[in-house]
Amino acid sequence: MDPSQVNIPPMKDLTVDNITENVLTINSLCEDQRMKYILERLVTHLHDFARETRLSSEEWMTGLRFLTEVGQICTEVRQEFILLSDVLGLSILVDSIDHPKPAGSTEGTVLGPFHTHDAEEMPAGDSMSHDPKGEPLLVVCTLKDMQGNPIDNVKIDIWETDSTGHYDVQYAGREGPDGRCIMRSDKDGIFWFKAITPVPYPIPHDGPVGRLLKKLHRHPYRPSHMHFMFQKPGYDHLVTALYLRGDPYETSDAVFGVKDSLTVDIGKAGPEIAKKYNVPEGHALLTYDFVLVSDAETFQLRSENSKIALDKLGRKVKIINGLPVPDLD
Amino acid sequence: MDPSQVNIPPMKDLTVDNITENVLTINSLCEDQRMKYILERLVTHLHDFARETRLSSEEWMTGLRFLTEVGQICTEVRQEFILLSDVLGLSILVDSIDHPKPAGSTEGTVLGPFHTHDAEEMPAGDSMSHDPKGEPLLVVCTLKDMQGNPIDNVKIDIWETDSTGHYDVQYAGREGPDGRCIMRSDKDGIFWFKAITPVPYPIPHDGPVGRLLKKLHRHPYRPSHMHFMFQKPGYDHLVTALYLRGDPYETSDAVFGVKDSLTVDIGKAGPEIAKKYNVPEGHALLTYDFVLVSDAETFQLRSENSKIALDKLGRKVKIINGLPVPDLD
Numbered sequence: 001m002d003p004s005q006v007n008i009p010p011m012k013d014l015t016v017d018n019i020t021e022n023v024l025t026i027n028s029l030c031e032d033q034r035m036k037y038i039l040e041r042l043v044t045h046l047h048d049f050a051r052e053t054r055l056s057s058e059e060w061m062t063g064l065r066f067l068t069e070v071g072q073i074c075t076e077v078r079q080e081f082i083l084l085s086d087v088l089g090l091s092i093l094v095d096s097i098d099h100p101k102p103a104g105s106t107e108g109t110v111l112g113p114f115h116t117h118d119a120e121e122m123p124a125g126d127s128m129s130h131d132p133k134g135e136p137l138l139v140v141c142t143l144k145d146m147q148g149n150p151i152d153n154v155k156i157d158i159w160e161t162d163s164t165g166h167y168d169v170q171y172a173g174r175e176g177p178d179g180r181c182i183m184r185s186d187k188d189g190i191f192w193f194k195a196i197t198p199v200p201y202p203i204p205h206d207g208p209v210g211r212l213l214k215k216l217h218r219h220p221y222r223p224s225h226m227h228f229m230f231q232k233p234g235y236d237h238l239v240t241a242l243y244l245r246g247d248p249y250e251t252s253d254a255v256f257g258v259k260d261s262l263t264v265d266i267g268k269a270g271p272e273i274a275k276k277y278n279v280p281e282g283h284a285l286l287t288y289d290f291v292l293v294s295d296a297e298t299f300q301l302r303s304e305n306s307k308i309a310l311d312k313l314g315r316k317v318k319i320i321n322g323l324p325v326p327d328l329d
Numbered sequence: 330m331d332p333s334q335v336n337i338p339p340m341k342d343l344t345v346d347n348i349t350e351n352v353l354t355i356n357s358l359c360e361d362q363r364m365k366y367i368l369e370r371l372v373t374h375l376h377d378f379a380r381e382t383r384l385s386s387e388e389w390m391t392g393l394r395f396l397t398e399v400g401q402i403c404t405e406v407r408q409e410f411i412l413l414s415d416v417l418g419l420s421i422l423v424d425s426i427d428h429p430k431p432a433g434s435t436e437g438t439v440l441g442p443f444h445t446h447d448a449e450e451m452p453a454g455d456s457m458s459h460d461p462k463g464e465p466l467l468v469v470c471t472l473k474d475m476q477g478n479p480i481d482n483v484k485i486d487i488w489e490t491d492s493t494g495h496y497d498v499q500y501a502g503r504e505g506p507d508g509r510c511i512m513r514s515d516k517d518g519i520f521w522f523k524a525i526t527p528v529p530y531p532i533p534h535d536g537p538v539g540r541l542l543k544k545l546h547r548h549p550y551r552p553s554h555m556h557f558m559f560q561k562p563g564y565d566h567l568v569t570a571l572y573l574r575g576d577p578y579e580t581s582d583a584v585f586g587v588k589d590s591l592t593v594d595i596g597k598a599g600p601e602i603a604k605k606y607n608v609p610e611g612h613a614l615l616t617y618d619f620v621l622v623s624d625a626e627t628f629q630l631r632s633e634n635s636k637i638a639l640d641k642l643g644r645k646v647k648i649i650n651g652l653p654v655p656d657l658d
Contacts, residue, residue: 010580012587014418016425019585023418026581029546039545041382043417045374050422052370052642054635054653057440057566059367060423064410071400081393088372089343089352093379094389096345111386216368217358237386251339252355256348258341306383313381324383 020047033325069208077169082113083209086255087218099236100301105146105291109257111239112203112227114167119157119180125277127194128181134163134196137284138269138277143189143230144291150189151292157182157229158193165201192277197266197284198224200249213254220254223247230290236298242288264288349376362654398537406498411442412538415584416547428565429630434475434620438586440568441532441556443496444488448509454606456523457510463492463525466613467598467606472518472559473620479518480621486511486558487522494530521606526595526613527553529578542583549583552576559619565627571617593617 011022023043030036049055070080085091091110099108122128143151159180161167168178183191205213205220213220224244231237243250243263250258269283299322306324310317318327340351352372359365378384384392399409414420420439428437451457472480488509490496497507512520534542534549542549553573560566572579572592579587598612628651635653639646647656 011582011585012580013589014421014585016422019418019422019425022585026547027545030544031546032544035544038382038384038388041378045378046417046419047422049370049374050419050426052638053367054426054631054638055367055423056652057423057427059652060414060419060427064408064414067396067410068400068403068408071397072403074397074401079393079397081396085389085393088375089348090375090379090389092343093345093348093376094384094386096348097379097383098386098389215359215361215364216356217360218355239386251341253340256340256343256351260342302383309381309383323385323388 016051020044023047034320034323037325066208066212073207077116077174078204078207079113080204080207080209082111083203083207084212086110086112086203087209087213089256092256095239097305098302099238099293100298100305102146102293102297102301105293106238106240107259107261108239109241109259109262110255111229112255112257114169115157115159115227115229116169116177116180119159119177119182122181122183122193124183124186124190124192125194126181128158129160129162129179129194129196131162131179131196135284136279137195137197137266137286138192138273138279139195139226139286139288140192140273140277141190141287142289143185143191144289145235146291146293146297150185150187151232151235152185152187152189154185154189154230154232154235154292155182156185156191157231158195158227160195160198160226161201163196163199165199170204194279195226195286198226198244200224200247203254218254219249219252221249221252222255223249223253223258225257226286228290230292232292234295235292236295238290238292240290242286345380349373352376363649363652366654395537395541402536406445406503407533407536408442409533409536409538411440412532412536413541415439415441415532416538416542418585421585424568426634427631428567428622429627429634431475431622431626431630434622435567435569436588436590437568438570438588438591439584440558441584441586443498444486444556444558445498445506445509448486448488448506448511451510451512451522453512453515453519453521454523455510457487458489458491458508458523458525460491460508460525464613465608466524466526466595466615467521467602467608468524468555468615468617469521469602469606470519470616471618472514472520473618474564475620475622475626479514479516480561480564481514481516481518483514483559483561483564483621484511485514485520486560487524487556489524489527489555490530492525492528494528499533523608524555524615527555527573529553529576532583547583548578548581550578551582551584552578552587554586555615557619559621561621563624564621565624567619567621569619571615 009025024040027039073080095108101107168174185191200223202220224247225241227241229239243258245263245265267285269279269285274281303319307317316327317324338354356368402409424437430436497503514520529552531549553576554570556570558568572587574592574594596614598608598614603610632648636646645656646653
């Protein structure tokens with residue numbers, strides 16, 4: 001890049017007090033308004049963080065080394081930065097911001113680092129888990145819109161651990177997907193399948209994030225849950241999970257994902273269900289009625305929330321591609 | 330860790346509005362008061378950043394992927410997180426916070442990612458650069474305390490690029506240190522050596538930080554400079570650099586390091602200097618008088634600044650190991 005072609009305001013003698021406005025000024029050369037706004041808030045908070053803590057050079061270096069380790073332990077099947085975001089509560093916050101839910105719709109929760117893109121589509125009634133030690137579970141769900149109409153042909157990603165609390169990708173010798181599948185809702189908005197009863201498990205804590213939790217005196221456990229992700233054009237992408245009520249970690253999830261509306265009891269199949277889904281009477285049963293929000297409803301809510309957030313900063317808002325930037329006019 | 334042994338407040342149904350206080354509460358189990366305070370400010374700013382920008386899941390993932398790349402490009406001789414901190418103005422800010430300078434002392438500046446620990450001690454007058462294409466430079470400096478007394482036996486790390494703008498560690502075939510040395514000030518507080526006239530250079534911009542600068546329409550150049558680091562028990566560690574006045578990047582340093590008090594003119598050796606230091610008359614000459622601050626003076630200034638910063642947050646301060654934590658009494 002030829003610096004003579006770039007319009008840079010003169011910067012020199014930067015101090016604790018004037019560094020922030022100078023970095024914001026030079027970054028304001030960015031032509032992408034959304035990126036410019038994100039960088040503006042990022043730099044402001046990063047600098048305020050250092051000023052408020054009086055961050056020492058040694059602590060700064062400790063932090064950079066920590067982040068380096070977090071990056072270096074990442075592989076195709078391990079995403080330690082997602083874990084870090086999860087344990088700091090950022091993941092659940094971003095999900096709540098990006099996928100606001102009107103009353104009556106199914107709440108979202110953390111994606112977590114174990115979703116993959118290689119799960120295979122499975123016909124209704126098949127089993128997504130091949131772990132013989134798991135407790136067999138029949139899962140029967142419905143899928144509706146906010147007006148109560150069934151939604152068909154939704155792509156549904158479902159994933160859970162095996163009976164030892166490990167996802168398939170956590171095994172070195174993984175040959176293909178297990179404990180995960182893709183289903184489609186039928187014309188009545190129903191999807192059903194066989195799985196195993198979820199168990200609690202620790203998030204991977206043999207790396208830098210685990211060490212952080214230990215220093216914070218926090219445990220790394222997640223309560224028993226099963227992940228669901230719903231996608232269909234016209235509907236807001238829903239990432240959620242169902243949690244088992246009474247789990248020992250129900251109120252201390254290491255990644256802050258549990259919501260009361262997503263907490264379920266495992267029931268028992270009565271004679272009718274047993275016959276209809278071809279399982280023995282008394283077989284463990286999980287049922288849930290999911291409600292999706294349309295893109296239009298989500299866009300509306302998101303825009304209203306953006307306006308409120310920028311109002312708090314004393315700024316007018318302009319929505320570009322569904323996301324806010326300050327309106328300078 | 331046995332969760333029954335840990336006192337965790339119940340957390341469920343976490344929302345955009347209550348997630349922050351819940352994360353702070355669970356992190357407050359940490360017994361290290363300084364770490365607890367740092368985490369409190371970190372989580373608060375991280376969450377406010379997401380709330381104020383209405384960060385989308387896609388942007389969140391873009392950010393995590395970026396940080397992962399920054400971590401993964403790091404090696405023994407490349408520290409991309411320091412670069413990232415540098416271009417965001419965090420490095421110069423942390424240096425200014427941690428090493429406050431009373432009027433009359435030498436200002437500090439960014440360490441940068443190219444300091445190594447393998448430079449060799451060199452006697453006065455030797456040459457630290459073996460690049461035959463560099464313009465030979467005689468450097469004669471003095472080192473005093475705030476009261477004007479010379480300081481002897483200070484360990485001085487000095488490093489600069491070669492004539493092409495590359496540090497030794499940027500060459501794949503590096504066999505040992507070059508363009509760097511360690512000197513000691515003599516009984517009169519003087520140290521002198523031969524080097525080459527510094528040249529401007531781009532920070533490494535073939536990685537994620539370079540791509541970020543490009544998206545921000547910023548150039549990656551640093552103005553011509555030579556690094557100095559001073560260490561002696563009883564004196565505050567000084568990381569600084571001298572910049573050449575009139576450099577094309579003097580007012581647009583990619584890492585915000587230039588200070589007027591650190592900007593120098595390259596002079597010419599007159600007959601006396603030429604004879605004394607055994608160089609031809611007219612030889613390029615750089616002189617500078619460095620002034621170190623004592624640990625006690627620095628501690629005092631740092632504590633005063635900490636009090637002011639925590640006052641702004643409406644909190645009383647307690648100094649532990651020289652660093653502030655909120656005083657809860």
